[in-house]
Amino acid sequence: MKSTLERVPQRIGASWRYLKITEDTKNYGWHRHDEYEIAIHRHFNGTCFIGHHQSDIKHNHMVLIGPGLPHAIYSNQEDDFDCCETHVIWFRKEWIESQINNCHELFPFKNLLFDASQGIQFSPKTAESVVQLLSDVLDAPPTKQIAILFLIISLLIEDKDSAKLTNLMTPSSEITPSSINEKIIKTDIYLSQNFDKDISLKQLADHLYMSESSVRRMFKRHYTESFSQHLKKIRLNVACDLLMTTNLPVSLIIEKVGFDNQANFNRQFKAYKRVTPKVYRESTQRT
Template sequence: MKGHLEKVPQRIGASWRYRKIVEGSKSYGWHRHKEYELAIHRHFQGCCFVGHHQSNIQHNHMVLIGPDLPHAMFSNTDGQHTQCETHVIWFRKDWVQQLIACCHELDPLKRLLSNASHGIQFSTDTAERAAQLLAGVIDMPPHQQLTTLFSLFSLLLEDKQAQQLMSIVTTNIDDELANERIGKSEAFLMKNFANDISLNDLGNHLYISESSVRRLYQKHYNESFSQHLKKIRLNVACDLLMNTHLPINIIIQKVGYDNQANFNRQFKAYKQVTPTAYRAAMSKI
């Protein structure tokens, strides 16, 4: 689920890029960027995938996605909308870091951008205000375009209803060692989720005890190691059901299950539908 790297063309003489896209339907498979992406989806319904998180797109669905975080967006094909309107902003990590370093007033952005590595969804009210703010921005002089971006940053920081998409609890966000362990843990699980992984295996990989692994997951994910591993496996299964024609018994093996009844039970508890029904529903998107 890494997604292909999509290059964002830069505007000459500009530090960031904005596009308004209007299309009859939306179908963007797994991809990622080196830049931060802020997207506002309007006037249509569909599905939004950010990493291992899936949510429904409704009018004024707004997400902030960090660099190299795979994501995909699809509109429903139910005929209820005549056009899909998307406002997208991209800005480079090195540029915004330098900006924050020079302007202490922008320090609150540090935490927001750090959380974006796991995706953030904003309220529909913030999305509406952001869309209004961006109206006509392309025709503005460059200095006004930049101040509009700063105003947009302010809207994001003021949104008290913003939600982390991938359920990472951000306590101790400045704990570099803990964050490094989380990163190594995720990389290890994504590489080995199809195998029989134990707490001891992960502890040996991170050079910490099993009890330390338990505390790490409870603190940063607010769930157990086994719960987190199960979510990874089931979300990868969702990806395979949606994007391949592999038989379900093969998918089960690929995501680390050896019992179809157990897989079906856990999948239905997680997605409220059977694997077969999920594949059928996703094929219509």
């Protein structure tokens, strides 16, 4: 998928940035940041795309997104709500890593930051607690503001109901722990750039300098599905985004996402979304 890089303006004299956004609808196409992002969506229903993971948004939907990870957020146009409320926190990778390196108490947060390369979702209870901490944060003196951020980090660490959006693989004999994230990122980049082509497991294995059997194990452990299943989901998720945000003919969308014929696309799409592409577009089309 293609995404735009959004620059986050830094607050002068502050190590992090917080913004509360209220608007009638949410319609944020694919974008990414150089910073870590914590986002809490409240008082509306919608759809959230993070990487190639798709989930429904309900009140107090809270996620941690790593630097460079594409994501998109849409509210349900047909729902009746007063406004869409989002609380967003950004902080730089270099800054938080320096804090962890110099503060032993923050070491547990390192694991969450590692998992954030795929996205993490937190419990609604944690989301509500974080929103309460943020209620008057911008009116507080700088020392209290940074203290509040560390309190928020402690809540994320303590959340026993948080969930990685994609399970990380465990090391195999061919892949060392230090190279796991590199292989995963390289795989995601390759698939995001080539999903519309007729690519094979062998081509990916050659790209990663791995054997086909090792790539199969990587998909089973990390993505919990086969290469072909994962590639199909990528194509269908991109098709969902195009149906939702463009007026392109379905025949052109099929071509753009790499399906070989319309009958196969319609069959796979309905199995995945439980509706036809036409019905999906009619129910989610944004104005």
